[in-house]
Amino acid sequence: MVHQHVFVINGSGGVGKDTICEMAAAFWKVKNISSITPILQVAHSAGWDGVKTPKARRFLSQLKEICTEFNDLPFRYCMEQYRDFVQSDAEILFVHIREPEAIVRFREAVSGDCKTVLVQRPALEQARGTLGNRSDDDVANYTYDGIFVNDGALEELPEKVYSFFKCLMQS
Numbered sequence: 001m002v003h004q005h006v007f008v009i010n011g012s013g014g015v016g017k018d019t020i021c022e023m024a025a026a027f028w029k030v031k032n033i034s035s036i037t038p039i040l041q042v043a044h045s046a047g048w049d050g051v052k053t054p055k056a057r058r059f060l061s062q063l064k065e066i067c068t069e070f071n072d073l074p075f076r077y078c079m080e081q082y083r084d085f086v087q088s089d090a091e092i093l094f095v096h097i098r099e100p101e102a103i104v105r106f107r108e109a110v111s112g113d114c115k116t117v118l119v120q121r122p123a124l125e126q127a128r129g130t131l132g133n134r135s136d137d138d139v140a141n142y143t144y145d146g147i148f149v150n151d152g153a154l155e156e157l158p159e160k161v162y163s164f165f166k167c168l169m170q171s
Contacts, residue, residue: 002029004086006093006110008103011119012136013057016150020119021094023161029089033081033105034096035074039064053133061098061135068102075105082110092165098135100142110145113150115145115168122151145171 012016019037021032043063048056057130066094067073078095085093097103118139130137146168 002089002091004091004093004113006082006085006095006112006114007165007168008097008106008114008116009094009119010096010103010117010139010142010144011121012139013052013124013131014124015119015121017119018082020148020150020161024092024094024165027162028091028157028165030092030094031081031085031088031090032094033078034094035078035098035102036060036064036096038073038077039067039168040157042067057136057145058133061130061133064099064135064155075102075109078106079109087091098139100138103142115171116142117168118144118147120147120149122149 009017009021018032021030025032026028039060043056043060044050046063048059052060064074068075082093082095095106097106103116107116108158144162148161148164150157
């Protein structure tokens, strides 16, 4: 039986969360999900073209809030994916959740080995400023188990990702 680890991964748009998850997949068997996935399907039906402009990011954030209030779709999706993960041979589940209260709720629901990671890319975030929506702009309003500063060269990233997550797994 493989020891499984769950990481809630967060950070504002464009900081490299998916790239980090892809790099981790070079070292471990990874499942990568996002609480926004079912919302994207609804957004496409409503006419969203898939481009994450500031206006679209605000729309997605608000739509996620509405779907959470209406039928808890994002949370139900994450829990379904978590149950599938537990039954699999994957070693790491990355769960992208932006809102602090949703992070708390997910961690309480899965208990066990669930750690939180904030990905930061200081140069990008400083140059860009806020994105104008709660989901992106409030990511720092949570106390994370680890902060991954994505500020180095791309060729150095795999080793940095490996070391960071190996350390978190042992803590």
